[in-house]
Amino acid sequence: IVKYEGTKMKGNFIRLVLLLTISYVFEVKCAKVIKSGIEQLNLNANRESRLWTAIGSNGTQEFSVPAQVPGGIYSDLDAFGGIFKNQIYHDYNDVETRWVGRTNWTFSRQFSVSSELLSKTRIVLICEGLDTVSKVFINNILIGQSDNMFVRYIYDVKDALTAGVNTIRIEFQSPVEYALNQYNAHNAIYGYPVLPGSLSPEYRGENKAQMIRKMQSSFSWDWGPSYPSSGIWKDIYIEGRNDAVVRDVLVFTKSNTQQPDETDSTSWKLTARVYFDLTSVRDAGFLNLQRLDGEFSTSIAISFANETILSGIYRDISIDIPGSEAKLWWPNGYGNPSLYPYQVSYTSSTGDETSSKAFNVGFRIVELIQDPVDASRPHFVNGIKMYSKGSNSIPIHVLPERITDEMTEWLLTSAHKLHTNQIRVWGGGMYESDLFYDLADKLGIFVWEDFMFACAMYPANPEFIATVVDEIDTQVKRLQHHPSLLMWAANNENEGALRDNWYGTRDNFEVYKSDFIRLYVDTVIRNVKVLDPSRDCLSSSPTNGKKTEEEGWVSVWPGNILYGDTHPYNYVSDNWDWSWMISRRTRYASEFGYQSFPYVETLKKVSSNFNQWTWFSEFVDHRQHHPGGQKEIHDLIESHLPIPLNPNSTESFPSMLYMAQIMHSMGQKTQTEFYRRNVDKFFEAENGTGYNMGALYWQLNDIWEGCSWSSFEINGRWKMYAYFAQRGFSPVLASPYKDLNDDLVVEVISDSVQQYKGSLRVRIFKLNSLSPIFDEAMNVTADYLTSKENFRLSSTTLESLQCNWEQTGSPCLVYTTMPQLPDNFVFLNYPTKGHFILDPNLQVTGLHASVDGRAISFTLTSQAVAPFVFLNLRDHNHGYFSDNGFVMVENEKEMVYYSQDVTTVEEFLSQLDITSLFDVTEFADHTDSSGTAIEAGL
Template sequence: MISKIQLGLILPWFWIQIYSYEILLDHNKNDGTWMVRNENGTYKVAATVPGGIYTDLSVAGILTQDIYYRFNDIEYRWVSKENWTYSRTFEVSEDFLEKQQIFLVFYGIDTIASVYLNDQHIGDCENMFVRYSYNVKSIIHTGTNNIKVKILSPINEAKKRFEKQATNYIVPACVPDEYHGECHVNFLRKMQASFAWDWGPAFPSVGIWKSVVLEAFDIAVLREVMLQTVESNNKWSLYLNVFVETGNQTSNISGNFSASLTTYTNLVTVTKYETLSPYAPGFFNTILLLEIPKSQIQLWWPNGYGDQKLYPLEVVFSNEHNSKSTKTLKVGFRSIQLVQEPVAIGTGLTFYFKVNNVPIFAKGSNWIPSHVLPEKSAEPKRIEYLLESARIANMNMLRVWGGGLYESDLFYQLADEKGLLIWQDFMFACSMYPTDDNFLQSVSTEVTQQVRRLQHHPSIAIWAGNNENEAALRDNWYGTSNDFNRYKQDYITLYVDTIRNITLAQDNVRPFAVSSPSNGIESEEEGYVANNPSSTFYGDIHYYNYISNGWDPDTFKVTRFSSEYGYQSMPSFLSLTEVSIPSDLRLYSEFTRNRQHHPYGYPEIIAEIDYNLQYSHNLNDTEQYPIFIYFSQINQAMSYKTETEFYRRSRNLLTSDGQGLTMGALYWQLNDIWQAPSWASIEFNGKWKILHYFAKDFFAPILVSPYKRADGVLRVDLISDILTDMQCVLNIFVYKWNSLNPIYNISSNHTLNNASVTNAFNHDMKEFLQIAGCGANETTSKCFLYFTLTSLDGEEISPHNFLFPQPLKKLMNFTAPDITVASVSLAPNSQNVFEIELKTDKIALFVWLEAYNIPGHFSSNGFLMVKPNISITFVTKYNVDINKLHEAITIFSLGDYYKE
């Protein structure tokens, strides 16, 4: 048997090793409590493991305010400049010591640390993404033992490592001054965003951020299981690569290896007795094969394409001495390919994913850490909420960005369950990196462990070596052009010779991209640093344009795959009040300036608003600040809508020179890390911005998508991700701004082609509006268009859509509507779902509802009202009185702030 003492909080039951019995020893049990103190002893407080220093100091009352309150990202920086020691005592029994091997295992220390057991130095840590295991059989004893983890200041250690470089060759990296951050995080294998980013603060935490375990066993402990599914005519072959660890043992080990997969109709098992030789001292592996009839397996599909079938798998190592170690996983059966083939016309290669031989248009967003403190990034409720919000918004892919974290096991488990494909960056972003032997060795261990930990998840679609570093090197972001060849060689050494080679050796069933953006195969053929890593003819691009009009589709590039794009907006007024005082809440206050980390951020937001909206309010007036927030969210939502629909319409487009065939739109970014201006669609407190409500529509499986071409033609395309053709009816309505009755409408029948884009309507815009009755002059300012798509029997199959022929600041005869809540009622058979009926007397644009102090989200928000009545739902997890909800709802729309 294997015994285990847990020296931190209990790990989740899923996806981890299950031992025959265990002694739990969390932060306040078994006669021991974790404590943390700084180097000179000024502070000594109780600590939590897993945890971190900012959390510990906050719980102890040393940090008296929320870390995000006002300027605490600066005021509390002293914490990161101290060295901190975590310590505790724990009890060990005699029977525990009878085991032949005893390991002290740290699943995550942040970051540069030395570990002591019973005052003996047992090892050092320098990578927060690495599991460290120490054989402590000769050091541990019966009764009371003590452990110390001395962690160095990450700010000071990063600076020291930077200064140790050769003076004739500098690896640069300091964040811009606007970030209010720290320098040289690229010298540490730590969450890169912890030293600040353009959407987040600097909180360079330290701590034991994952569990600590004391393991005792006789022969070996089962560490990891990787798998490969191979499909044939009548069966699935499931190959399992099983890894076990024994300590520093160099002799062979023998034992039984078994695996069992539970299908819906059967239990498929395999067992073999084997004698293994170590592939490195103390490390062994073997291959098991399970063969499962196809009739017993249902495929795993991304969200929107089918179900997410997962099957329990148990793998066991045991021997004649009754030593047993077990690991449980959940397995999904699916195939995945990244297709990069020559296009039929012109230049370039395709770039799209096939799952189960079906081309998938990747719809989704980019994931940043859910919290700036690593230990809080694994909070189950927050992760569940964010991933469910992504699923509701019809997403099927998230890109886990390379400046953050390899996320918790729960994150990937939920991604599996919700059908969210994961574009998994390794944690390198927007920097050059050192390539000395120690750094490369640490990275090698990191990559090996993380690939083995994550590889079995069906949601993992692709590995990517870094974020934007190929583009940064080629375009001289960091002043490296004076010695380009040397920096390029370092780039190849790190991302190709090390990360890529190790990843493909561990997992050869998934694609690997050296960078993002990148030209994919073309970048490799050009020596891994392409002349133009953001070519629209190859691979993926990151596209940001804060100068041109984001509501104009001609602003955007025709590309194969857009893996980043976006515009900033403000978080809600309510979110900002959580971390400020009233005088902070104006655009040019010190607080508001401190929260904007993106250079030129506010001027860009204002300029984008001015393209389309009539904004004549005092930008520094506290009472008018909420108006600016609202306008910024409208602009963000409309810009993302325009860009995303542009990418989706380009799915079938192939220009004469070879551009088009777009198959991915992953906007930047899904979640926020604090209350500040950002590109996020979901605020830090979970509140959906207008953008996220819009995403639910612009990512819908079927979408009617109108736009005005540069030549003035109104074009309407029908977009479908559905895998079968269907018959449909397109309805086009023309409204004047002063009436809820359309002045004109036409309908036409169409075949909605499967997994394709179908053109359904083309007509000169001005001529069409004149025909509709908008008048001969200034027709585009008097009217707008509204679109629905139904089945032949009248069932709506697409979200409604709309098109403004002119910027909204040029409207004629537009006045503020009177919108009221007609009724609020509890939905049938529900406790926390409410039906809300709204009434309006006029056309209403961007109707925004707030349910102040009642967390939840509406089924729709930021919408247009073109009928007198509309019904929506409000979903909350709390028991809410109907009358209080009714009273809490406030409504405003663009008309409230419009002056003709």
């Protein structure tokens, strides 16, 4: 039994209880319909075949280039027009090719139709994804239109086709032009604008993305560029048949108990709701549900004689499964995510046509409980609570056609290595690929799925509502069967944007509120509930849950820390000091984070003039879309680290990049540990806060080589924060900090279901010596979902050790170790002056390659305390170290580099960069408060 406690609330609290079962027999990937006896003509084609052509004009030049389907116009122009020189994100390409998104594009090809296909009773063109606003012609006959990137379109084409050669033409309207026209038309018809009218200029993007149903961030965001593409971005094919066909399958499971086990005292009913497209009401046949190993199977005869429509018709088929045949599916860190493969198939009564769909089944109960918080009782009653640890994902690339299976698999497996048990698919991007959710199933990673609305007001006119209904139908039916799918959310931050007047909604608040309710409550939530009553759908994120509903769906304070989830960002306060978070002690942090740039070698690959880059240079500013971001990072560095005397020089730029990653990592570390320490604390007398049950950092991945909040670069490279997250999300962790009385406290946090019994060692170092000035060890015990104080050292004792804030001299570092668990540390005062940091003379020795060449073990040696040691291989993106970004307080550290590719010792050494804080001190201030130069090590 897994019970996932989400956000709790004073008076009420949100809690997700999940009981899941599935068992891994063999893997089913990407649940697609397989057909036999049904004619299918695939219209996909690679660019080299030159079957598809894309035509458009930028006003001065006509373009006609071979197109790839699935694909997009930017990639087509790049491949044959050379507009990016095969480097889409290079230099200023995002603004220099802005004309592409402002141009209408026509895609066309010829194809042959056989007499066998034409003889079928019903023939349809199926477009799995059109990006975005288009008219579709076959043989110059208009057979349909599209206006939503996220909808599967099915058009009747029997009367448009002829035997032999046919032509298909899809005319795409410029998404930028369409969005602008829709914005102006809405304002003219309804008398008010759909805000915002424009983005911050720092975004360097297009405006009014809220008016078009495509990837919102393709118009740009505060972490990504503007590439509003057009094209056929998913499969396109013609289907001909004489009977009904399986189109989608929803999966529902019900246990005979709220606490199922793996014995026959538990039984499950598995129901597949099978959606059909018909040829006529005379269709009839046999429907079968079976486990693919043959253990369980059932069949029923079905007919459609009483139907009045030909699409969206469903039939249910069920099978009973004993608990012994339904091993529990566990999220990452709790057990194996076992999976059972099932299949539904429909065979026509004549036996001539069969369509089937296979999928991995999840037997699960999901409850969203909103009970009063009561400090006198445990905040969860039955079963095992689960603390959410993870992050928020954005699109893996701004152009979907450039997302490879390898990129998706590396990202999800990397997240799994960080102890991630939940990923929130953020609402300004795209519903991810089938592979993404298949991997989440396999890896035991829950997916919180946003619908694709973010940071804006949206239209609620009938035409917009109609396309959103189609979008919900497409995506819920595609994703619902996944055991990893945890819950839905209607949008990202739109409730807060409305209530807090982000875009000037205050003067017309009731009108915008009415649109908000019509779109998200009356449309999104209502339609989700019809299709997927097994899951809850939040009205926004952040949201106050039931409290929001009680307040009319737009809460008085959507970010209330006593209710629901929050997004607690703060770029001004000291991000190494947890005390600012007291006022934001949230029940559940579903976004939080800091910015940094990618590794220096990553940035070099996208710049023609990297040697001219400085912290505040034009091009660096171009890669920073967060307003004021460069100064915010600069100021955080300046208050904690030995910032260069001239931070805006080309020589110091690599140092600034390195220190930005330190600030990013330390800020996230401080915030994550604070939330985890509050897992079992309730501050009833203070303000009713506490009982935190989730920390999802912003953000998992990058969309380009620019400044962002990510833990992984777009190329897959682990940034420093990825290693901090891996340590910070460890099931058991020692968390040292200074409390409000300036005492040193170490709490041991645990979300391990197994009680931990072991030892804790606490040492204090000055940065100028490897010999600790304090060293004490003790035995500790840690129970599930607790954070208990195990060590305390008074401020008086710290003062005697010269480790308080006011005293000068080498900064003090507290270092904790626990056997078989990650080390941890905290600075009692900050290393802002470089002269306290000695040269560690870091060296690599004893290198040895594994038999398969995918692991290099070695010893790292040091002659001094080395803060923030960071190792990188310049040209290796798909690899990671056993530890990184650490503080080295020993003479030796055993390490391993794990690579996806074969790597030799010689290659490893030739590619290796090692940086520690000492390496940036040559550019720093080495004077005392009076300006007198100080010798190193004092």
